[in-house]
Amino acid sequence: MSLGNFLExxxxxxxxxxxPEDDIILTSRIRIARNLQDxxxxxxxxxxxxxEVLESTKTALASEKMKSLGDFQFLRMADMAPxxxxxxxxxxxxxxxxxxxxxxxxVAIREDEMVSIMVNEEDHLRIQCIMPGFRLDEAWDLxxxxxxxxxxxxxxxxxxxxxxxxxxxxxxxxxxxxxVMMHLPGLVLSGQINRMLxxxxxxxxxxxxxxxxxxxxxxxLFQVSNQVTLGESEREIIENLRxxxxxxxxxxxxxxxxxxxQNRTALEDRVCRSFGVLAYARQIDxxxxxxxxxxxxxxxxxxxxxxxxxxxxxxxxxxxxxxFLQKYYREELSPGERDVRxxxxxxxxxxxxxxxxx
Amino acid sequence: xxxxRCHQREATVFLTKIVNGEKSQYHLCEVCAKEQGExxxxxxxxxxxxxxxxxLLNMESSPVAAPSTTALRCDSCGMTYQQFTQIGRFGCPExxxxxxxxxEPLLRRxxxxxxxxxxxxxxxxxxxxLKQQLETLRRDLKQAVMLEQFEEAARLRDEIRxxxxxxxxxxxxx
Numbered sequence: 001m002s003l004g005n006f007l008e009x010x011x012x013x014x015x016x017x018x019x020p021e022d023d024i025i026l027t028s029r030i031r032i033a034r035n036l037q038d039x040x041x042x043x044x045x046x047x048x049x050x051x052e053v054l055e056s057t058k059t060a061l062a063s064e065k066m067k068s069l070g071d072f073q074f075l076r077m078a079d080m081a082p083x084x085x086x087x088x089x090x091x092x093x094x095x096x097x098x099x100x101x102x103x104x105x106x107v108a109i110r111e112d113e114m115v116s117i118m119v120n121e122e123d124h125l126r127i128q129c130i131m132p133g134f135r136l137d138e139a140w141d142l143x144x145x146x147x148x149x150x151x152x153x154x155x156x157x158x159x160x161x162x163x164x165x166x167x168x169x170x171x172x173x174x175x176x177x178x179x180v181m182m183h184l185p186g187l188v189l190s191g192q193i194n195r196m197l198x199x200x201x202x203x204x205x206x207x208x209x210x211x212x213x214x215x216x217x218x219x220x221l222f223q224v225s226n227q228v229t230l231g232e233s234e235r236e237i238i239e240n241l242r243x244x245x246x247x248x249x250x251x252x253x254x255x256x257x258x259x260x261x262q263n264r265t266a267l268e269d270r271v272c273r274s275f276g277v278l279a280y281a282r283q284i285d286x287x288x289x290x291x292x293x294x295x296x297x298x299x300x301x302x303x304x305x306x307x308x309x310x311x312x313x314x315x316x317x318x319x320x321x322x323x324f325l326q327k328y329y330r331e332e333l334s335p336g337e338r339d340v341r342x343x344x345x346x347x348x349x350x351x352x353x354x355x356x357x358x
Numbered sequence: 359x360x361x362x363r364c365h366q367r368e369a370t371v372f373l374t375k376i377v378n379g380e381k382s383q384y385h386l387c388e389v390c391a392k393e394q395g396e397x398x399x400x401x402x403x404x405x406x407x408x409x410x411x412x413x414l415l416n417m418e419s420s421p422v423a424a425p426s427t428t429a430l431r432c433d434s435c436g437m438t439y440q441q442f443t444q445i446g447r448f449g450c451p452e453x454x455x456x457x458x459x460x461x462e463p464l465l466r467r468x469x470x471x472x473x474x475x476x477x478x479x480x481x482x483x484x485x486x487x488l489k490q491q492l493e494t495l496r497r498d499l500k501q502a503v504m505l506e507q508f509e510e511a512a513r514l515r516d517e518i519r520x521x522x523x524x525x526x527x528x529x530x531x532x
Contacts, residue, residue, distance in 0.1 A: 040435045040450040122447065148480055156479050157451035160486050163474025165451040169461065170468055172454070174476040204470075231471030287372065335370040335388055 003348050006328055007315070012091050012113035012130070015314050019133015023301045024249050026181040026221070026314050029092075029130045030139040032147060033123040033166045033175035037155040041167040042104070042120045050104035050120055057119050060153035061108055069149055070110045072117070077102035086323035092130060094118055115146060122167050123175075125150070132314075134245070136178055136238050144234075163230060173230025178238050180245050181210060183313065185220040185298045186255030187248075189267075196251060197222075204228055205244055210317075211290060219290030219317060224248070260302060271299030278346050283339040289320045289346060307354045319345060361387035432456040488525050492518065 014027050035041060036056060039049060054076070061072050077085060077099065085099040088107070093116045098105050101121075108117040118126040127146050129139040157165040163173040171177070187193040197207050206227050209217025224245055226237045259267050274295035277284070284292075297313040299305040309315075318324055320342050326333050329341055361369045367387035375382050430439035437449030439457055448454065454461065465472040473493075478486045495518050502511040 035451060037451070041448060043445065043447045044435055044437065044449040144477065147477075151479055151481065155481070158479050159451075159454060159474075160489065161473060162454055163476060164479075165448075165454050167447040169448070169464060172465075173469065173474045176476070228468075228470045230465065230469035230474060233476040237476075285370065336368050339368075 003328075003345070004352060007319075007349075010324070010327070011315065011318075012093065014114065014130045014132045015091070015318060016311060017132045018310065019131060019135050021249055022133040022310070024183055024252050025134040025245070026183055027092075027130050027132055028134055028136045028139050029128065029179045029181070030136065030143045031126055031128045031177045031179075032143055033164070033171045033177075034125040034127065034147065034150075035157040035165060035167070036124050037157050039124065039157075042122060042124065043167050045104055045120060047104070053120055053124050054104075054106055056154050057106070057108070057117070057125065057150075060150045061117075063149065063153050065149040065152045066146075069146060070112070070115065072108040072110050072115075074106060074108045076106045083323050083326060087327055090318050090321040090323055092318075093128075095121060095126075097121055115142065117146070117150075123171070134180065134242075134249075136180070136242055140176075140178070140234060140238055170227075171229050174232075174234050174237065176229055176234050176237055177225055178241050179223050179225035180241065182222050182224060182245070182248060182252075183220055183294065183297065184222055184248070184252050185294055186252045186259060188220045189259055190255045192251070192255060196248065200224060200244060200248070203240075203244060205241060211287070218287045219294040219313070221290075221294070221317070256298070256302065267302070268299075268304055271295050271302075271304050275299065275305060279350050280347070281343045283336075284343045284346065285339050286320050286322075286342065289342060290317060293317065293320075308350065309353055312349070312353075316346060316349065319349070359385055361385065361390050363387075363390040430457065430460070488521060492521050492525070495521065 019025070019028075036053060039053060042050070042053075045053070058074060060066060061074060066072070080102075082099075085094070085102065088094045088109075089096050089099050091113070093109055093113060094107050095118065098107065098118050098121045104120045106119040108119070110116070114129060114131060116128050116130075118128070127143050127150075129143040129146075131139045131142075159165055164175040166172050166175050184193060184196075187196055200207050204227055205224055207222055207224050210221035210223055211218040224241065226241050228237070232240070274292040278289075278292050278296060293313045293316045296305060296308065297310070300308055300310055300312070319328070322333075322338060325338055325341055325345065328345065333341060359369045361367050362385050364387060367389060369385035369387055371384075371386045371388060371391040373384045373386065373391075375384070431437070432449060432453045433456060434452035435449035437453060439460060442448060442453065442457065448457075462472060475490065475493075478490070495514055499511055499514040499518065502508075502514055
C-alpha cells in the first residue's frame with residue numbers, strides 16, 4: 001500500500017482536518033465519565049457483571065437514537081492484537097489503561113473517529129469526543145448528545161446532590177474532563193513556558209507535556225485540562241478553560257513575533273536545519289522526530305517553509321510512534337530498525353508535499 | 359547513543375529521575391531497562407492520580423478517627439473505607455452514601471464544592487432540575503434582600519413559592 005493510501009485509511013479526522021486557531025491548538029477533547037445504576041464500578045468488576053455492562057452498552061449502541069448519531073464499531077480489547085490496541089492508544093482513541101486491562105474492556109468507535117466510547121475502563125462508560133482546532137463547545141455538544149442517546153436505554157448512577165457518581169471522587173459531579181492540546185514552541189524557545197505552566201496550575205487547571213514532563217515535553221506539545229468536576233456546571237468548566245487557553249494563545253503569538261523580530265536568523269536556521277534532518281536523515285528516534293516536526297511546523301506558521309501541509313505535526317506525531325510504524329511496515333521491528341524505518345517514512349511523507357524552503 | 363549500562367546496545371529508553379529535587383538522567387537500551395526492573399514508560403503511566411489521592415486520605419484519617427474508619431464498610435459492595443483510602447477508587451455508587459460523612463472534607467479539598475450544578479440525566483431529571491432552579495432562586499433572593507432591592511425580592515419570593523408548589527405536585531404524582 002502506498003503511504004498516501006495508508007494515511008487515507010489510518011488517519012482520524014482530528015489528525016487530518018483543521019479548525020479554529022489550529023496554528024496553536026491541535027485538538028480539543030471532551031471526556032465524560034458515566035456509570036450504570038446498581039452495578040459495582042469496574043474496580044470490583046467480576047466476569048459476569050462486566051459482561052452485563054458490555055451487553056447493556058451494546059444494546060444502547062444499537063438503539064435508533066444512537067444510530068442517528070453515526071455508525072459505531074464495537075471492539076472488545078480481548079479480540080484485538082496488542083499492536084492494534086497500541087495503535088488506538090497512539091491515535092488517542094483509547095487510554096493506555098483500557099488497552100492494558102484488556103480482559104473486560106471494549107471500545108465503540110465512530111466511523112470518523114471523532115467519538116469513542118470506552119467500556120469498563122475506570123468507569124463503566126467514558127464518552128470521548130476529539131476534534132481538530134479550538135472547538136470545545138462543539139465537542140461538548142456532541143458528547144452530550146451521545147450521552148443523552150445512551151441514557152435512553154441505560155440508567156446512570158446519579159445523586160441529586162453529588163451529580164454523576166464515578167469510581168474516583170476526582171471525577172464525581174459532571175464527570176467532565178475538557179482538554180486542549182497546544183503547540184507552544186514560542187513560549188518554550190523564549191523561556192517563558194515554566195512561568196506560564198505555574199500560572200495555569202494556580203487557576204485550577206492541570207497542564208502536562210504530551211510526550212514527557214513539564215517543560216521537557218518533546219515537540220513542545222502540552223495538554224491543558226480542568227481539574228475540578230463538582231460544583232461548576234459543564235459550561236462554566238469549559239468557559240473557564242477556554243478563557244485561560246485563549247490567553248495562552250495570545251502569549252504564544254506574541255512570543256513568536258518577538259522571536260521573529262529579535263532572532264530571525266537563528267530561528268530560520270533552526271527551522272531549516274530541522275527540515276533538512278527530516279528530509280535527509282537515515283535514522284531518527286521518536287523524540288528527535290517530534291522535536292524536528294515541531295520546528296518545521298513553526299516554520300510553516302511563520303511563512304519560512306511553504307508547500308508542506310500544516311497537518312504534518314499532528315500526522316507525524318502519531319505516525320512515528322512504535323505501533324503505527326510497525327503497522328505501516330507490517331512487521332515487528334526492533335527499536336534500532338524502527339529508527340531507520342521512521343526516517344524513511346518521514347522522507348516519504350515529505351515527498352508527498354510540494355515543498356519549498358525560502 | 360549507546361546504553362549507559364551495557365555500553366553495547368543503542369539506548370532507546372531515556373529516563374529522568376527526580377529524587378528529592380535532584381535530577382539525574384539515564385540512557386538505557388530496552389534490555390537493560392527491563393533487567394533493572396524499571397520499565398519506565400509503564401511504571402510512569404501506572405502512577406495514577408489515585409496514588410496521590412490515597413496519600414491525601416491516609417494523612418487525613420490517621421490522627422484521631424482511626425478505629426472508626428477501619429470498621430466503616432459499604433454494605434452494598436463490601437468495600438471498606440480502609441480499602442478505599444488505599445486504591446483511591448470506590449467499589450460502587452452506594453459507597454458515596456455509605457462513606458458520606460468521611461467524604462465531605464475530602465470533596466471540599468479536591469473539588470470546588472460538594473453540590474452538583476451541572477447536567478442532569480433526562481429521565482430522573484425533572485425533580486432535580488426544579489431543585490437546582492430553586493437553589494438559584496433562593497440565592498438570588500438572598501442577594502436581592504442584601505442589596506435592598508425589595509421589589510425584586512418580592513418577585514423572587516413568589517416565584518419560589520410557585521416552584522415549591524409545583525415540586526410538591528410532581529412528588530405526589532411520582
